[in-house]
Amino acid sequence: xxxxxxxxxxxxIEGFEQVDSLVSSVTVYAPKSKPSEEEQSRVYDxxxxxxxxxxxxxxxxxxCEHCGYISPVKSKTLGKxxxxxxxxxxxxxxxxxxxxxxxxxxxxxxxxxxxxxxxxVISTSCPYCASNQVNLTTSLEVFIxxxxxxxxxxxxxxxxxxxxxxxxxxxxHPDELSASSVIRRFSGIYLPFWTFDANVTAHWKAQVGYQxxxxxxxxxxxxxxxxxxxxxxxxxxxxxxxIDDHLVTGSSSQHISHKILEQIYPYQxxxxxxxxxxxxxxxxxxxxxxxxxxxxxxxxxxIREAAKEACYQDIPTSHVRNFSMTADFAxxxxxxxxxxxxxxxxxxEDKTYQIMVNGQTGLVAGQKPVAxxxxxxxxxxxxxxxxxxxxxGLPLLLVGGAGILPIGAGIILFGIGIVxxxxxxxxxxxxxxx
Amino acid sequence: MMVQQVTPLKIIEEGQRLWDSDRQPAGxxxxxxxxxxxxxxxxxxxxxxxxxxxxxxxxxxxxxxxxRMLPFRIKTEHLRSIFTQFSxxxxxxxxxxxxxxxxxxxxxxxxxxxxxDSDVKGQWQMEAGFDYQVESSKxxxxxxxxxxxxxxxxxxxxEPRLGGIKYHVDNVPVPALEEHQxxxxxxxxxxxxxxxxxxxxxxxxALIEAPDLPPTDAWPLxxxxxxxxxxxxxxxxxxxxxxxxxxxxxxxQNLNWTQFLLPxxxxxxxxxxxxxxxxxxxGETGEIQGPRLASQKRGWRIAAIIGGIAAVxxxxxxxxxxxxxxxxxASILAVFSGIFGFxxxxxxxxxxxxxxxxxxxxxxxxIIKRD
Ligand SMILES: [Zn+2]
Ligand SMILES: [Zn+2]
Ligand SMILES: [Zn+2]
Numbered sequence: 001x002x003x004x005x006x007x008x009x010x011x012x013i014e015g016f017e018q019v020d021s022l023v024s025s026v027t028v029y030a031p032k033s034k035p036s037e038e039e040q041s042r043v044y045d046x047x048x049x050x051x052x053x054x055x056x057x058x059x060x061x062x063x064c065e066h067c068g069y070i071s072p073v074k075s076k077t078l079g080k081x082x083x084x085x086x087x088x089x090x091x092x093x094x095x096x097x098x099x100x101x102x103x104x105x106x107x108x109x110x111x112x113x114x115x116x117x118x119x120x121v122i123s124t125s126c127p128y129c130a131s132n133q134v135n136l137t138t139s140l141e142v143f144i145x146x147x148x149x150x151x152x153x154x155x156x157x158x159x160x161x162x163x164x165x166x167x168x169x170x171x172x173h174p175d176e177l178s179a180s181s182v183i184r185r186f187s188g189i190y191l192p193f194w195t196f197d198a199n200v201t202a203h204w205k206a207q208v209g210y211q212x213x214x215x216x217x218x219x220x221x222x223x224x225x226x227x228x229x230x231x232x233x234x235x236x237x238x239x240x241x242x243i244d245d246h247l248v249t250g251s252s253s254q255h256i257s258h259k260i261l262e263q264i265y266p267y268q269x270x271x272x273x274x275x276x277x278x279x280x281x282x283x284x285x286x287x288x289x290x291x292x293x294x295x296x297x298x299x300x301x302x303i304r305e306a307a308k309e310a311c312y313q314d315i316p317t318s319h320v321r322n323f324s325m326t327a328d329f330a331x332x333x334x335x336x337x338x339x340x341x342x343x344x345x346x347x348x349e350d351k352t353y354q355i356m357v358n359g360q361t362g363l364v365a366g367q368k369p370v371a372x373x374x375x376x377x378x379x380x381x382x383x384x385x386x387x388x389x390x391x392x393g394l395p396l397l398l399v400g401g402a403g404i405l406p407i408g409a410g411i412i413l414f415g416i417g418i419v420x421x422x423x424x425x426x427x428x429x430x431x432x433x434x
Numbered sequence: 435m436m437v438q439q440v441t442p443l444k445i446i447e448e449g450q451r452l453w454d455s456d457r458q459p460a461g462x463x464x465x466x467x468x469x470x471x472x473x474x475x476x477x478x479x480x481x482x483x484x485x486x487x488x489x490x491x492x493x494x495x496x497x498x499x500x501x502r503m504l505p506f507r508i509k510t511e512h513l514r515s516i517f518t519q520f521s522x523x524x525x526x527x528x529x530x531x532x533x534x535x536x537x538x539x540x541x542x543x544x545x546x547x548x549x550x551d552s553d554v555k556g557q558w559q560m561e562a563g564f565d566y567q568v569e570s571s572k573x574x575x576x577x578x579x580x581x582x583x584x585x586x587x588x589x590x591x592x593e594p595r596l597g598g599i600k601y602h603v604d605n606v607p608v609p610a611l612e613e614h615q616x617x618x619x620x621x622x623x624x625x626x627x628x629x630x631x632x633x634x635x636x637x638x639x640a641l642i643e644a645p646d647l648p649p650t651d652a653w654p655l656x657x658x659x660x661x662x663x664x665x666x667x668x669x670x671x672x673x674x675x676x677x678x679x680x681x682x683x684x685x686x687q688n689l690n691w692t693q694f695l696l697p698x699x700x701x702x703x704x705x706x707x708x709x710x711x712x713x714x715x716x717g718e719t720g721e722i723q724g725p726r727l728a729s730q731k732r733g734w735r736i737a738a739i740i741g742g743i744a745a746v747x748x749x750x751x752x753x754x755x756x757x758x759x760x761x762x763x764a765s766i767l768a769v770f771s772g773i774f775g776f777x778x779x780x781x782x783x784x785x786x787x788x789x790x791x792x793x794x795x796x797x798x799x800x801i802i803k804r805d
Binding site: 013016018019020021022023025026027028029030031086087088089090092300301304307308323324325326327328329330332 | 566567568569570571572573574575576577580582586589593594595596597598599600601667668670671672673
């Protein structure tokens with residue numbers, strides 16, 4: 001039989017590379033691992049004129065302001081099919097390690113300066129040579145790298161217009177707010193988010209009450225009477241709940257107001273795009289501060305509350321007692337993504353207020369000062385009708401029994417006025433809150 | 435596919451002795467199964483059909499001593515209880531179907547498998563399965579409070595792998611009998627990992643059955659077994675715990691065929707017609723298998739005896755009736771013997787019908803497993 005020397009080395013299957021074998025007489029080839037090009041530090045300058053380039057929202061590519069050169073981003077919009085990752089024990093133990101507190105150093109590849117970046121900052125521009133740089137390795141302590149993002153769709157110019165309109169809305173704010181407030185420059189930033197998917201099977205068990213009308217004979221009144229009573233029965237049920245792209249912010253609440261952030265939700269995940277450093281050129285980007293496990297804990301708590309709500313929906317009546325349930329999680333997966341947000345602050349009468357704009361949908365949210373005199377006036381208007389009716393009724397009561405009617409109506413109107421006042425007051429306070 | 439046989443088969447002449455022992459080739463005059471028999475086995479009845487007898491004859495086999503054997507773990511002293519358990523389920527047994535008869539007629543046999551060695555050189559590919567664990571959770575809500583329990587689940591991640599292999603596969607068991615599948619079904623499974631090297635003296639009191647499936651015919655059955663072994667090697671090389679869709683293009687060289695012997699007992703009893711019914715016991719696990727028949731003949735005989743008693747009782751009843759006008763107390767006798775006679779008459783039907791019903795249900799061999 002003829003020998004075929006070197007036949008092991010003849011394997012040239014495209015996309016495969018030799019890996020370690022645990023058996024000496026066997027060679028093993030595995031699919032090539034993708035080159036991790038995004039981990040290299042990148043400097044953005046124009047191939048035409050050498051000026052600094054940045055991602056241009058309107059142009060949808062990296063553009064040079066100086067000469068007009070533009071190169072489109074080579075990345076695919078993936079939408080909902082963007083990979084989701086499992087909660088493997090390996091991921092969890094690595095995620096729990098989190099990241100250290102040391103500040104990150106970045107070597108400017110353009111001018112050679114050594115830069116010191118705040119924790120978690122992914123992209124920057126060099127203060128010495130003004131080059132825009134994107135470097136994931138600067139956040140080396142971050143184990144998980146973002147794999148997807150939604151690019152900015154709203155331009156800075158649109159943002160100003162949207163926020164002006166937003167400031168003009170609502171009657172209980174100062175009239176001159178829209179005209180006289182000075183919005184400091186909006187800065188576009190990619191903020192870190194976790195999205196979670198899961199299939200939850202909820203089983204509930206409870207005593208469910210059914211209202212029954214019973215007829216009984218009242219011996220003293222000598223007549224039949226009816227009254228309602230509640231009959232309790234043990235029941236149980238199963239509710240399947242599909243959780244799709246549940247969003248949990250990866251930013252610490254010390255830096256970003258979660259309350260305002262949640263008001264600019266939702267983001268349309270159909271625009272989810274494979275991460276490419278070009279999108280970050282000239283824009284700020286922040287790595288996560290809340291670890292995967294902490295974010296999942298937050299997400300899970302929200303999901304199980306949603307499951308509980310779904311169980312209550314499943315119960316046919318509103319009378320429930322001794323309620324218990326289990327929520328069984330399955331097919332859990334996560335994504336680490338960057339979402340576009342414009343942050344700004346504006347000054348009004350020497351006070352600073354925060355404002356955020358959804359960089360994808362243009363939804364605006366933020367703090368708005370309140371013209372309190374308008375609130376007090378409104379509250380007065382709410383309470384006045386009841387008071388007046390009461391005042392009319394009182395003397396009538398002294399004269400004869402007829403006063404009972406306006407007093408009764410007055411008390412009811414006053415009650416309604418109190419409720420409306422409290423609601424308005426709270427709304428006004430919310431509007432100024434951080 | 436060219437198969438190179440390192441161990442060619444050789445004609446062993448009639449009366450020629452093997453392995454420095456008195457074993458010589460022999461065959462059954464009825465079922466033509468072949469054995470390597472001691473002198474004492476010659477002219478005895480064939481343990482696998484009990485119709486023909488063993489006669490010396492020439493055989494074309496591998497003359498080398500077997501390489502490995504699985505020893506008898508079930509000793510002869512265990513057999514009585516196995517036979518008793520087997521026969522105890524039958525009510526009206528053939529006279530020949532006794533524990534003692536079965537025990538006396540027991541024959542120890544080693545039956546063969548091939549063990550194939552081969553040098554394999556080629557290219558393989560498969561999906562390699564890697565174990566990993568994921569964390570899941572179950573949340574409990576009771577008394578207005580949430581409790582959380584973490585659950586770890588095992589999963590397999592499948593990834594493509596391919597590569598080259600140059601490997602020596604050793605001792606892959608392969609069928610050596612035409613009727614291998616049938617035989618395997620009769621004996622039940624063996625735990626091959628309990629096997630040891632072949633010792634001639636350990637096989638002294640047993641017949642050794644000779645292979646009748648030559649390596650050229652056994653190779654198509656052997657190749658998938660060899661490849662299965664190779665898939666395990668390739669999975670191990672890849673650091674994987676599982677493999678699937680394994681395929682290999684390879685040259686199989688230096689094939690070496692040796693024998694592996696498995697222990698079994700046979701015994702038999704004769705049914706009503708005098709036909710031998712063969713029982714097979716797995717010598718390693720004690721599993722017994724064979725037809726378990728009742729005797730229709732004995733059924734008729736018992737029915738006849740009970741029927742006779744019934745007839746006598748009915749006659750007595752008739753007599754009692756006849757003399758009751760003259761002697762009134764005789765009517766009591768008549769009534770009682772009438773009742774008993776009638777009952778016995780019906781009872782006689784049971785042994786008459788039962789054997790044929792039982793045999794209809796027990797046509798196929800009965801298996802009794804031991805642990
Ligand atoms: Zn340029
Ligand atoms: Zn620089
Ligand atoms: Zn025979």
